[in-house]
Amino acid sequence: MAMTVYAFGVSLVLGGGLISFFPRFIIPLSTNHMDAIIIFFIVGLAFSALYFLIFRWSILKFDIKTPGRDVTGEVKLHTKKDYKAKKAAEASNDQEPVASGTSPVRQSNNPNAKKATHFLEGLGGSENVTDINNCATRLRVSVADESKILDDAFFKSGGAHGVVRNGTAIQVIVGLDVPKVREFFDEIVEDES
Structure with missing residues (x-):
């Protein structure tokens, strides 16, 4: 847009928003250079229409998922x-009776509880785990065997992004919900x- 405005002979600084645009451009030029202001607004409206048409066509043509668009099209x-x-x-689903001998977490419908259960199974069970720690994105576990x-x-089928192995030190890459x-x-x- 800046190049187009300059091509029409209007030199200005684009950016900063409407509030800063008035005291830096419109008010000083309104007395002697009204044609520059009119050119700027015409070019701005033309680019607004162009942006709208290009983005609308792209979103509909390539079915780009944007906020507010449901898969079925209904809201x-x-x-x-x-x-x-x-x-x-x-x-009420979270308060189901727990079978004796199993952890209440294993019965939970919470996705993070399901991940924890899945990862523990992949690590050989609780008897194989010797130490548990975590960083920002990884569950760090030491195992016996x-x-x-x-x-x-x-x-990965349980929601991990990957696994790093270094002997008995294992890192399950979980993501930001690792805590x-x-x-x-x-x-x-x-x-x-």
């Missing part, structure tokens, strides 16, 4: 009553030991 607004009913259903650890595909996964992981190991 449903939920009421507060719908939200409360959904939360009540989730709470590295031969009990399953292959990387098993961990939540670790809480459930610790709880399962505690309950089963």
Whole structure:
């Protein structure tokens, strides 16, 4: 846009927003150079229309997923009553009776609890885990017997982004929700030991 405005003989600094644009461009030039202001607004409107048409065509042609577009094309607004009913259903599902001898975390519908259960199974069970730690994105575990650890595909099927192995030191790359996964992981190991 700047190149087009310059081609029409208008020299200005683009950027900074409308509030800074008025005192730096419109007010000083309004007395003697109204043609420059008019050129700027005509070019701006033309580029706005161009941007709209190009982006709309691209989004529809290549089916680019953008916020507010549902896969089915329908938008449903939920009421507060719908939200409360959904939360009540989730709470009742989380309070299912737990079979004796199993950790309550293993019965949870929480996705992070499911990941923790899956990763523990891939690491050879709670009896194989000797130390648990984490960093920003990885669950760091020391194991007693590295031969009990399953292959990387098993961990990826449970939501991991990968596995780093260094002898008995294992790092499961979980992502930014690793602190939540670790809480459930610790709880399962505690309950089963």
